[in-house]
Amino acid sequence: MRHTATSSMREVNDDVLKERMQQNEKWGLQRHDYPYWRAILVEEVGEVAQAIQHGSVASKETDADDLYTELIHVAAVASAIAEQVKEEAQ
Numbered sequence: 001m002r003h004t005a006t007s008s009m010r011e012v013n014d015d016v017l018k019e020r021m022q023q024n025e026k027w028g029l030q031r032h033d034y035p036y037w038r039a040i041l042v043e044e045v046g047e048v049a050q051a052i053q054h055g056s057v058a059s060k061e062t063d064a065d066d067l068y069t070e071l072i073h074v075a076a077v078a079s080a081i082a083e084q085v086k087e088e089a090q
């Protein structure tokens with residue numbers, strides 16, 4: 001079976017790659033121990049949760065509200081961790 005990347009898949013993955021490059025520009029190449037990565041990833045997942053509850057009775061003024069952007073952040077942090085896992089396996 002041949003799988004084809006949809007235009008949405010390409011756009012999302014392009015946005016993740018752009019975010020990864022921006023992270024490297026901002027922070028340099030990040031390599032951390034896994035508990036520290038967990039803290040970064042969970043913070044971003046928390047921002048996804050905030051964006052999902054945006055506008056509900058549970059939301060507050062300081063919550064993240066851009067669901068797409070926060071999902072890209074989660075994927076970009078996961079990508080950075082996966083890069084490190086791959087490098088360590090080599």
Ligand SMILES: [Mg+2]
Pocket residue numbers: 044047069070073
């Ligand atoms: Mg974020």
